[in-house]
Amino acid sequence: MNTNPAWFYNEIQHSGVDYSDPAQVAVYDQRHEKFRDYEKTTAAVIQRLALGPEHTVIDIGAGTGAFALHIARRCKWVYAVDVSQAMLAYARQKAERAGLHNVSFCHGGFLSYEHTCEPADAIVSAAALHHLPDFWKQVGLRRLTAMLKPGGKFYLFDIVFPGDLDGYEARFDAWEQDIREKTNVEFAAEVATHIRDEYSTFDWVMEALLERAGFQIDAAEYGEGFGATYICTRP
Numbered sequence: 402m403n404t405n406p407a408w409f410y411n412e413i414q415h416s417g418v419d420y421s422d423p424a425q426v427a428v429y430d431q432r433h434e435k436f437r438d439y440e441k442t443t444a445a446v447i448q449r450l451a452l453g454p455e456h457t458v459i460d461i462g463a464g465t466g467a468f469a470l471h472i473a474r475r476c477k478w479v480y481a482v483d484v485s486q487a488m489l490a491y492a493r494q495k496a497e498r499a500g501l502h503n504v505s506f507c508h509g510g511f512l513s514y515e516h517t518c519e520p521a522d523a524i525v526s527a528a529a530l531h532h533l534p535d536f537w538k539q540v541g542l543r544r545l546t547a548m549l550k551p552g553g554k555f556y557l558f559d560i561v562f563p564g565d566l567d568g569y570e571a572r573f574d575a576w577e578q579d580i581r582e583k584t585n586v587e588f589a590a591e592v593a594t595h596i597r598d599e600y601s602t603f604d605w606v607m608e609a610l611l612e613r614a615g616f617q618i619d620a621a622e623y624g625e626g627f628g629a630t631y632i633c634t635r636p
């Protein structure tokens with residue numbers, strides 16, 4: 402039973418792309434693998450967070466489990482958390498096929514997941530935090546800080562927008578076109594949905610949110626396009 406007050410953000414019915422739709426989940430990996438190299442990215446995350454066989458990791462907004470399953474091959478235990486039951490079911494099947502038995506699949510999100518076990522050594526989150534408006538991002542990030550051991554690491558990847566708005570229309574058009582060329586028109590439509598309906602914030606807001614949540618930002622990297630990577634430590 403939902404005991405949240407009426408004003409509480411409903412993260413299960415978030416705006417934007419509907420990841421509770423099994424049809425959406427079925428095409429997710431296929432689309433994303435066209436322009437993301439999960440294996441390479443996860444290998445870099447494992448190295449940068451210095452993760453090893455003794456470590457437990459939470460992947461929040463785990464989706465189809467791309468990060469969670471790669472990390473599970475190197476670490477002791479992974480908690481794959483997502484608000485979408487369809488995503489979790491898909492990720493669980495992938496883990497079974499891969500013979501991985503050290504992943505817990507947990508229904509919940511930034512605002513609702515309760516980590517009742519020992520605090521984790523690391524948290525990773527890729528392309529999920531933008532589903533929350535900024536106020537709720539801050540609430541969620543503060544909750545994550547509390548789930549980490551002191552000295553624990555946080556890897557965050559998300560789409561964030563530059564503070565300099567000059568020429569933003571052309572940059573958004575170019576992003577949409579790039580995705581259309583690399584994938585298809587359906588995925589390009591998701592880019593438009595992302596910009597219009599989801600809550601990617603400014604780079605300077607994201608950095609402030611992380612610091613105010615109690616993280617020390619060890620690296621903030623803004624590459625081509627709108628992808629941003631943050632490596633943080635809970636002091």
Ligand SMILES: C[S@@+](CC[C@H](N)C(=O)[O-])C[C@H]1O[C@@H](n2cnc3c(N)ncnc32)[C@H](O)[C@@H]1O
Pocket residue numbers: 412413415420421433461462463464465466467468482483484485488509510511512526527528529532533
């Ligand atoms: C774009 S997918 C990213 C999945 C995966 N991390 C990846 O990089 O491929 C966004 C995921 O965030 C999940 N999500 C949306 N709102 C969330 C929330 N408040 N807490 C946790 N996960 C959320 C969605 O269900 C979806 O699986």
